[in-house]
Amino acid sequence: MTSLNYTTNIIDSTVKSCLNCHDPHLIFDDEPYKDTLRGTKYLLFPATIYFLPQELADFRCHNCGFTSFYRSGFTPMHLIKVPSVNSTYQTAIAARSARIRCRNCNSTCSASSELTDHGCQISKLLKAKIAARLRMDISAKTIAFEEGVSASTVNRTLDSTRCEFRNNFNFLPLHLCFDEFRGTHNTYHFICLDADNHAIQTILPNRLKQTIFNYFMRFPAPVRSLVRTVSCDLNSYYVDLIKKLFPNAKIIIDRFHIVQMLNRAVNSMRTDLMNRFDNNSKNYKLFKRNWKLFLKRYDDLNCTYQFYERSQREWVTAEQLVNQGLQLADQDFRKAYWDYQRLLEIIDDPTPSKIKIFKQCLTEVNQKYSGSRSEASKADKALLTLYDNLIPVITALEPQYCHYTNGPLEGINRKIKQIQRTAYGYRNFEHLKARIYLQTYLGKDTRNSVKTA
Known part of the structure; x- marks a missing residue:
């Protein structure tokens, strides 16, 4: 008998260490075995669930409250699914529960394990x-x-x-980022990010103005007044909302969107200019083959290394190719190109003098087309859009705010696309929202903003 108890204790301690299960109610009394149940291969660990002595001492019948009882055998075997310890078999505990019967009302009560919730077979x-x-x-x-x-x-x-x-409606980060992404049912959802530690503040089911307004109005006015900056794209109603919700916040238009707008305008004008020439001409191939050079910063163009350009049938440098293209271009394209270069220079090295020159450039474009904007070139239309958001654009270019961008939020949006691609889409917004939080939010230290505030 002593040998049997010693063996049983060894099996119990070994299995509990293997399964990471240390419930005192559960006693493993035999070695595991393999079986097939409903077409699924299982590795089963036989066990018995007992009452603890203190539970029996304080026992009262759940039906009549009587304290006298007697043991009444065990319940039939039931499975408790646990994490798999074998790649070939599912793992489960084949458990029986000790049962006691009330002497007064004859009702029964079974021992339960802390390993599962009541009525659940999944641990x-x-x-x-x-x-x-x-x-x-x-x-x-x-x-x-x-x-x-x-x-x-x-x-x-x-x-x-x-x-x-x-959400904690008594706290808001000092620096926020606004954006949207396409989610369930092909609709756009609003997302807000803490710009300091890149933790998600909220995800709303849509990007409607009233929905965003109602959410942030749940925060007290003193909390909203502490927000210092809000970064967003050129969405017009974001600017209006920020002014109403955060009276002391600086609005920052994301620099990527500023550069992208002028970049696309210059590239489109280059395409229009290219199509004026014959498809087999040198001029057409100059703009066609070297399109990247016209979007690169002029100071970064190599002016010493020569290579043989087949379309021009001569040895040239990158700077020479761009200069040849500017000589062939009309005045609108040359102006657009140098405006674009001026913006790239400010992004690379923002100084008050450069920002002042760019601001003056936007003002001159607005005065030029004050009568009718329909006559403006594509690049000038982009500059006019920037002029309409002049204060947020200039704020984004200032050195003290240049490190607040929507870059982290765009990275999270890319991860959200991957989450949806892996799942082949989501129909339930709450499930999508929970997966986004689980894969992006958990593990981040959100106390930095609290300390700063």
Whole structure:
């Protein structure tokens, strides 16, 4: 008998260490075995669930409150699914629960384990593993297949994580980023980011002006007044909202969108200029083959290294090719090119004098087309758009605000696209929102902004 108890204790301690299960109610009394249940191969660990002595001492019948009872055998075997320890078999505990019967009303009560919730056969350990897998770039169906559960179980585990993302309506980061992304049902969702630690502040089901306004109005006015900067793109109603919601905040138009707007205008004008020439002419091939050089910063063009340009049938440098193109171009393209170069120079080295010159350039363009903007070239139309947002644009170019951009938010939007691509799309916005939080938010230290405030 002593030998039997010693062997049982060895099996129990070994299995509990293997399964990371240390519930005192659960006693593993035999070695694991393999079996096939409903077409699924299982590695089963036989165990018994007992009452603890203190539970029996304080026992009262849940039906009548009587304290007298007697033991009444065990319940039939039931499975408790746990994280797999074998790549070939699903892992489960084949458990029986000790049962006691009330002497007064004859009702029964079974011992329960802390390993599972009441009425559930999936252990908390397996749910924790599923929650950890949800932080990875894996679809819910793949997780369900690998862990031996249904996709609905994975989604229920995902739903249980929402409590971790409750908003604190008594705090806002000092620096915010606004943007949107395409999500469920092909609609756009609004996303707000903390610009300091890149933690997501909120994701709203749509980007409607009233929805955004109602969300931020839930924060008290003193909290909203502490916000210092808000970065956004050239979406017009973002600017209007920021002025109403955050009276002390500086509006910063993302520099990438500023450069991109003028970049596309110059590139489009280069294409129009190229199409004026014959397709087989040297001039056409000059603008066609070397389009990247016209979008590069002029100071970065190589003026010493010569290479043989087949379209021109001569040895040239990159700077010479651009100069040849500018000589062939009309006045509108040359003006657009140098305006673009002026903007690139400010982005690379922002100084008050350069910013003043660029601001004067925008003012002159606005005065030139004050009567009718329809006659403006593509590049001038881009400059006119920048003039309409003059203060936020100039703020974005100033050195003290140049490190606040929508770059981190664009990176998160790229990750969101990957999340949707892996899952082949989402129909439930809350599930998409939870996966975004799990894969981007958790693990970030959000206390930096609190300390700064």
